[in-house]
Amino acid sequence: MASDVGLNAASSDFAKSPTGDPYLLTPGPLTTSTSVKQAMLHDYGSRDVDFIELNRHICEQLLEIAHAGDSHVCVPLQGSGTFSVEATLGTVVPDDGRLLVLANGAYGKRLAQIAARLQIDHLVEDSGEIAPPDPAAVEMALKKDPKISHVVMVHAETTTGMLNPIEAVGDVVKRYQRIFIVDAMSTFGGMPMDIAVLGIDFIISSANKCIQGVPGFGFIICKQERLEACEGQARSLSLDLFDQWRTMEQSRGKWRYTSPTHTVRAFAQALVELEEEGGIPARHARYCENHRILVEGMEGLGIPCLLPRALQSPIITAFYNPDSPDYTFKEFYTRLKKGGFVIYPGKVTDVDTFRVGSIGHVFPDDFRALIKSVRESMFW
Numbered sequence: 001m002a003s004d005v006g007l008n009a010a011s012s013d014f015a016k017s018p019t020g021d022p023y024l025l026t027p028g029p030l031t032t033s034t035s036v037k038q039a040m041l042h043d044y045g046s047r048d049v050d051f052i053e054l055n056r057h058i059c060e061q062l063l064e065i066a067h068a069g070d071s072h073v074c075v076p077l078q079g080s081g082t083f084s085v086e087a088t089l090g091t092v093v094p095d096d097g098r099l100l101v102l103a104n105g106a107y108g109k110r111l112a113q114i115a116a117r118l119q120i121d122h123l124v125e126d127s128g129e130i131a132p133p134d135p136a137a138v139e140m141a142l143k144k145d146p147k148i149s150h151v152v153m154v155h156a157e158t159t160t161g162m163l164n165p166i167e168a169v170g171d172v173v174k175r176y177q178r179i180f181i182v183d184a185m186s187t188f189g190g191m192p193m194d195i196a197v198l199g200i201d202f203i204i205s206s207a208n209k210c211i212q213g214v215p216g217f218g219f220i221i222c223k224q225e226r227l228e229a230c231e232g233q234a235r236s237l238s239l240d241l242f243d244q245w246r247t248m249e250q251s252r253g254k255w256r257y258t259s260p261t262h263t264v265r266a267f268a269q270a271l272v273e274l275e276e277e278g279g280i281p282a283r284h285a286r287y288c289e290n291h292r293i294l295v296e297g298m299e300g301l302g303i304p305c306l307l308p309r310a311l312q313s314p315i316i317t318a319f320y321n322p323d324s325p326d327y328t329f330k331e332f333y334t335r336l337k338k339g340g341f342v343i344y345p346g347k348v349t350d351v352d353t354f355r356v357g358s359i360g361h362v363f364p365d366d367f368r369a370l371i372k373s374v375r376e377s378m379f380w
Ligand SMILES: Cc1ncc(COP(=O)(O)O)c(C=O)c1O
Pocket: 027, 028, 080, 081, 082, 083, 085, 107, 154, 155, 156, 157, 158, 183, 184, 185, 186, 206
């Protein structure tokens, strides 16, 4: 069984990456460096002093790269990114609060789904999948409804790759003195942002996105005074953001419940590599270059992007599936995987698309190789 799934065998079918695995050009998990994977070859106990020190260190570094200053604290939480989103919404919106959800794709809709499941009083401003949230509509909603206490939106909507206007919306939310929550799952660490300037009270991301760690935990950077006001408010025990923070504070870095020890070590190594690369500006420049080569190459092969350039993030790009009776995504995917690249199916409701991510431990030359592989895989 183990050898069926490639365990205990160096898989050489996909000649591209050093480990013989295909490159993951997806929204995550992403391709990681060999040294990030190697960092997991150690066992740590949850109470080990070195491990506890590592936890404190990664939180400090996350606050630093977020330009959060002293006003914010970092709370890591076990689970995938959605767990951190659910913990945030379920903890910070009080029973008598009201949440405005800005949606323009599957991840915006998930925010509303979480609010509904947790019985949080909420309303949804849906701009449709091909349009960004409109700051003027947010202003109108906040003016009309003083009961709205919190506003939440996604930074890069992974459904389409659209970069949403968190600066303009944040400006409105700040003027109306409401609490601003941003799901920056797929952008944090890969795009410069100054969360104190942006006026973000809670920003959420996870280990396996632009920091280039492996899956296993998320983290929330929270304005401390806002988090302190949330004691006893959470709608869940294990997803209680306040308790998670307080426990870590009191124990000076120990997680509540079993800690994702190997993932934390990989993450710490990934942070070292982010710094070695030149920090977020350099990583952003690499992702932009990956994205440029991808888009120009695909368009040169007659495969256009879904979004206009002005709305597109350098994180993930949706392309129209070729309009040919011979084309199937499955066959295209299989051929590209044989060439060493894993792409992603589309998620847009009414348009037939596929997606290619430009983030992770992947470089401009890998994208040149991808375009060559796409050209060789065109069977339609
Ligand atoms: C913007 C955004 N939010 C939330 C999530 C959910 O994260 P996870 O799949 O780790 O739960 C994703 C995943 O890609 C995402 O891109």
